[in-house]
Amino acid sequence: MQSEEAKYIKKRVKSGTIDVHPTEKALIVNYELEALILEENGKPMIGDKKECQKTIRLKSLGPDTNCQLLANEVVAKCNLIHPSKLAEVEHLIYYLQSRKSNAFSKVSPEENVTPSAGDLMLGSGITNGEKASFTNIEEYVELLYDEMSDKIKGSTLILQLAKDPNNLEELSRSETVLSALSRVLREDWKKNVDLSSNIIHVFYCFSVYHQFHPIILQYKIGSICIEIIDHELRRYFDWKNKLDNLSKMPPPPSRLPVRRSASITRQSPKSQIPVGISYSSPGNRRHSEALSTSMSAPPRRPLSVMTTSLVEGEDERIVQSRLKFQVLTSKQDQLLRVGFNLLMNIGENTKVEDKVRKRNIVEYLVTCVDRQNKDLLNVVLLYLRKLSIYHVNKEQMANLNLIEKLPRILMIEDSNLQSSTLKLLFNLSFDTKLREKIIKIGFLPKLVSLLEEGKHQKIILQLLYHLSIEDRVKAMFAYTNCMTLLMNMLLIEQDEMSDKEKDNVLVALCINLALNSRNSELLLKNRQLQFLMDLAFTQKNVLLLKVIRNMSFHSNIKHYFGDYIDNIAEHLQKERDEVIKLECLGILGNLVMPDLDYFKLLKDHNLDHFILKWLQNRSIQDDFILEVINFIGTAATDPICAEHFCKNTTVDQLINLLKEMQEDDEIVLQILYVFYQICRHTNCQFYLIKETDAPAYMIDLLNDDNTRIRKVCDLTLNIIRDCDKSWAEKIQVQKFTHHNQQWLEMVESKTSVPGSVSRTSPHEADPLKNLLRNSMLFPSDPFLNSGDEIEIISNNLLSDDNVSRPMSRLDVEEDNDEIDLELMKMKYSRDANSNETEGRNALRNLVITDENSGDSFIHIDNFNGSKANNGES
Numbered sequence: 001m002q003s004e005e006a007k008y009i010k011k012r013v014k015s016g017t018i019d020v021h022p023t024e025k026a027l028i029v030n031y032e033l034e035a036l037i038l039e040e041n042g043k044p045m046i047g048d049k050k051e052c053q054k055t056i057r058l059k060s061l062g063p064d065t066n067c068q069l070l071a072n073e074v075v076a077k078c079n080l081i082h083p084s085k086l087a088e089v090e091h092l093i094y095y096l097q098s099r100k101s102n103a104f105s106k107v108s109p110e111e112n113v114t115p116s117a118g119d120l121m122l123g124s125g126i127t128n129g130e131k132a133s134f135t136n137i138e139e140y141v142e143l144l145y146d147e148m149s150d151k152i153k154g155s156t157l158i159l160q161l162a163k164d165p166n167n168l169e170e171l172s173r174s175e176t177v178l179s180a181l182s183r184v185l186r187e188d189w190k191k192n193v194d195l196s197s198n199i200i201h202v203f204y205c206f207s208v209y210h211q212f213h214p215i216i217l218q219y220k221i222g223s224i225c226i227e228i229i230d231h232e233l234r235r236y237f238d239w240k241n242k243l244d245n246l247s248k249m250p251p252p253p254s255r256l257p258v259r260r261s262a263s264i265t266r267q268s269p270k271s272q273i274p275v276g277i278s279y280s281s282p283g284n285r286r287h288s289e290a291l292s293t294s295m296s297a298p299p300r301r302p303l304s305v306m307t308t309s310l311v312e313g314e315d316e317r318i319v320q321s322r323l324k325f326q327v328l329t330s331k332q333d334q335l336l337r338v339g340f341n342l343l344m345n346i347g348e349n350t351k352v353e354d355k356v357r358k359r360n361i362v363e364y365l366v367t368c369v370d371r372q373n374k375d376l377l378n379v380v381l382l383y384l385r386k387l388s389i390y391h392v393n394k395e396q397m398a399n400l401n402l403i404e405k406l407p408r409i410l411m412i413e414d415s416n417l418q419s420s421t422l423k424l425l426f427n428l429s430f431d432t433k434l435r436e437k438i439i440k441i442g443f444l445p446k447l448v449s450l451l452e453e454g455k456h457q458k459i460i461l462q463l464l465y466h467l468s469i470e471d472r473v474k475a476m477f478a479y480t481n482c483m484t485l486l487m488n489m490l491l492i493e494q495d496e497m498s499d500k501e502k503d504n505v506l507v508a509l510c511i512n513l514a515l516n517s518r519n520s521e522l523l524l525k526n527r528q529l530q531f532l533m534d535l536a537f538t539q540k541n542v543l544l545l546k547v548i549r550n551m552s553f554h555s556n557i558k559h560y561f562g563d564y565i566d567n568i569a570e571h572l573q574k575e576r577d578e579v580i581k582l583e584c585l586g587i588l589g590n591l592v593m594p595d596l597d598y599f600k601l602l603k604d605h606n607l608d609h610f611i612l613k614w615l616q617n618r619s620i621q622d623d624f625i626l627e628v629i630n631f632i633g634t635a636a637t638d639p640i641c642a643e644h645f646c647k648n649t650t651v652d653q654l655i656n657l658l659k660e661m662q663e664d665d666e667i668v669l670q671i672l673y674v675f676y677q678i679c680r681h682t683n684c685q686f687y688l689i690k691e692t693d694a695p696a697y698m699i700d701l702l703n704d705d706n707t708r709i710r711k712v713c714d715l716t717l718n719i720i721r722d723c724d725k726s727w728a729e730k731i732q733v734q735k736f737t738h739h740n741q742q743w744l745e746m747v748e749s750k751t752s753v754p755g756s757v758s759r760t761s762p763h764e765a766d767p768l769k770n771l772l773r774n775s776m777l778f779p780s781d782p783f784l785n786s787g788d789e790i791e792i793i794s795n796n797l798l799s800d801d802n803v804s805r806p807m808s809r810l811d812v813e814e815d816n817d818e819i820d821l822e823l824m825k826m827k828y829s830r831d832a833n834s835n836e837t838e839g840r841n842a843l844r845n846l847v848i849t850d851e852n853s854g855d856s857f858i859h860i861d862n863f864n865g866s867k868a869n870n871g872e873s
Helices: 067-077 083-098 134-143 148-162 165-173 175-188 193-207 210-218 221-248 282-294 303-312 316-346 350-358 361-368 374-387 391-399 402-410 415-428 432-441 443-453 457-467 471-479 482-491 500-513 517-523 529-539 542-551 558-574 578-590 598-604 607-616 622-635 639-647 650-660 665-679 682-690 694-703 707-723 725-739 741-751 767-774 822-844
Strands: 008-020 026-038 044-057 847-849 856-861 867-869
Touching (some): 067 083, 148 175, 165 193, 165 210, 175 193, 175 221, 210 221, 210 316, 316 361, 361 374, 374 391, 402 415, 415 443, 415 457, 432 443, 432 457, 457 500, 482 500, 529 558, 578 622, 622 639, 622 650, 622 665, 639 682, 682 707, 694 725, 707 725
Antiparallel strands (some): 008 026
16 A cells, blocks of 8 residues: 555544443443544545454443433543443442342341442553553653552553563563563552552463463562462451451540530430431432431531441540451452462462462462452362362361351352352362261252252252262251252253253262162152153163162062063063163162062063073173172072972072172172072072082081171071981081181191090090080081061172172161061070080090090089089099
8 A cells, every 4th residue: 555545544433332340330331442544535444353442431330320410421431331321330330339239148247338439450640541551661660669659550550561461472572571570569569459450460460361370470579479478467357457446445535525514424416317318229318318417416527437436335546446447358358369369360370379389378368368358259169179189188178167158158149259268178078088078068958959049950959969979968958948959950841952961960969869869769659660760761860760760679669560571571671771771670679579480570571591691791891790690699589480490400500600700799799689589488498408519518608708608608508407307417616616626626636746645435536526516615606597577788898888889688688678587597496495404414435644644534514503613643
C-alpha cells in the first residue's frame, strides 16, 4: 500500500455484553473496535478488529445508593452502553450492591463489619485511572527508584502490562524491568503490602506459562514469596490478638460533662432501639433514620460503624480497630492468594516443589484454611489437593488437623469451594486413618445431604465408595437416606450420553453396601428386585449382578429370590459371557432355601450336565470352578440331589479335583463341605465311605495347617466313624497322633536312645496302639469335636477381616441352614460314658518310671476320685 493513497481512517465501535467485575464494585463493558483505512474514493483498503473491554468503577455505590439513579448516570456518561440497556445496567448495579464478600452460613460478629472502601484491588487508587503503555516502560522503571507512593504507582502500571499475555514475551527480554522489580521486592516487601502484591502479581503472570518459569527461579521469587507468606501470617495473628485484648478491656471513661441531675446508671439512647432491628432492609433503615432524628442525635456515622456499635455495644475505638483490621486482612488475603498461586504454578517441577515443601508450605496452607476470603480459600484447597498425593504431605496435613477444619467450608454455599473440598477429602480418604477421622467427625450425613441435593454427585460417590470399604461404616449408611437415593439413581434409565464412570462408581458403591444385611433390605424396600434384575440382564451389566449376588447372601433377603430362581438358571444356561455365568452361579450358590426343589431345578435346566462339563474342563478359571463347587454344596443339602451327585460321578470328579488342586485352600474347603453335606444323608454315606477315597483324604487333611479345613474334616469324619466301625480306629489314632504329636516325638526319641530297656511285655506287639484303644488320655483339638455347628470362613487371601468382600456362604450356614448335630452330640456323650471305665482300667496299667532313681510307680485311681500310690514295685 502506498502511503499517499491512504486518505482517511475510520473507526467503528460495536457494543457487546455487560458483566459485573468478579471482585470490584465495577461494571465491565465488552465491545468490538474495528479500524479501517479508506482510499480517496471511500473504499476500505485495510482493516482490523479487536475485542476490548471498558471497566466502569462505581466508587459511590453503597448500601444506601439509589440503583436507578446511578444506572441513569452510567448510561448517560458511557457512550458504549445503549439507552435500551438501562434496565440491565440497573439490575447489575443492584446485584453489586447486594453481593456479599462471603456466604458462610455461620459468621462471627466481626465478619458482619465490612470496610467502607469495599474490596481493595491491587494498586487501587494509585494510578488515577492512567492507562499503561509499553512505550513508557522506562518511566515506570524509574518510578521504582523514588518514594513509596511512586514505587506503588510504577509497579501497578507494570502489572497492567503484565496482565496482557501479549506483553509477557517482551517483558521477559527486558532484564532492566525484571531486575528492578526483584530488587524492590527483596528490599521493600516489609514496608508496604500493596507494593509486594503488585510485584508478586507481575511474576505470577509469568508463572502461568511454563516457558517463563526459569525467570522466576533465576530471581529467586519463590523463596521471597515464602518469606512474605510466613511474615504476613505472623502479622495476622498479632493483629488478631491485639484486637481480642482490646475488646476485653473496659471502655475509657467519657470526658464529656455530665449534669449533676443525670443518673450515672442511666442507659444510653441506643438501648431504646429494639434488638431485632436489622439495618439491611430499606424499611428498617428509614425507621432508624426517623428514630435518630427524633432523638436529636449527632450526624450519622457510616452504616457499618453504627450497626456494629448498636448491636454489639462496643466502644467506637474498638469498631474503628475492627474496620482497620478488616481492611488490612483484605489486602493480606490478596497477597497470600497471588503468592500461593505462584508457588503452585512453579511446583510443576518436582524438585522445586520439594524445596517449597521443605519450607513448611503445608503448615501455611492449613493455617489459611481458617480465613474467610473465598478466592483465597479456593487457591489454598487446590494447592492442598495437589500436595496431598504425596504420603509425607498427607501425614503432615493429618497432624495439623486439616480434616477438622473442612466442615466449615462445606457449609459455605459456594459450588467451587464445595467441589475443591470434596476432591481434597477424596485424596485424603485413600489413607485408612484419615478415613476413620472423616467418619468420626461426621462427614457422612453431610455428604449424603449434598448427594440428595444433586450437587457434585460423581466426586461424592467416589468418596462414599472409599468410606464404604470399612465393614463398620457400611452399617452407618443404613441410618441415612443414602440407600433410597442410590436405588433411585440405579433405576433411572441410563442413556448413551450418561457418564459411564459415574455409573460404575454408583454400582460399585452399591456392591459394597449390599454386603450389609440392613442395607440390602433397604435397597429392596419396595420390592424392586424384579426391576433390578431386568436392568442387569437387559444391559448385561456384570456389576449389577454383583449387587444382586451380595444381596442373596443374607438370610433376611433370600425369600425375595424365590420367584426369580428359574430366570437366573435360564440365563446361566444360555449366556455365553463367562462372567455373567459366574455371577449367576454365585447367586444360586447363595440361595440355601429349605423349600426349594434343587433336583427339579437341575433337571429342568439341565444343570447337572453343565456341572459335569465344567468340572471336567481344566481350561476354565479357578473362580468359575469354585462357584460350581459352591453350587454343588448348596444343592447337596437336598438328599435327592446328594444321591444324584453320587450316581452321576460328580463326587468322583470332585475327588480328582481335590488331588489336582490341593494347594488351593479355598477349593479344598468347598469340596470338603460337599462331602460333609453328602455324609449327612444316610442313603449317601455308604457310597462315600466304600466307593471313594474321600475318608482317606480327610484323614490326611486332619494335619492341615488351615484350622477351618481341619474343622470340616473332623466333623465329617465323626459321622463316618459312627457309620463305619472299620474307620473308627484309624480316625481315633490319627486324631490322637495329631493332637499329641510333640509328646509322641519325644517318646520316640526316648526309645531310640541306645541302652534303653523296654518295659512292655514281649507278647505286646504295639503297646501304644493298645493304650490308645482303651485310654481317655488324649483330649481332642479345640477345633475338633467341639460340638458346634460348622462355621467356615473363606480361605482366600482377599477375605481377610479388614477387606470387604462376601464371606464364603458357609459362614452364615449356621444361621440359614441349621445343621442337625444333636444326634452326633448324643453319640459323643454315649461314647464318653462307655469309655470311662475302660479308660480308668488303662490307667491302672500305666507304669511311671523315675529317671533319676529308677523307681517305678503304678497309677491307681479310685472311682470316688481319690488318687494314691500303691507303693514301690
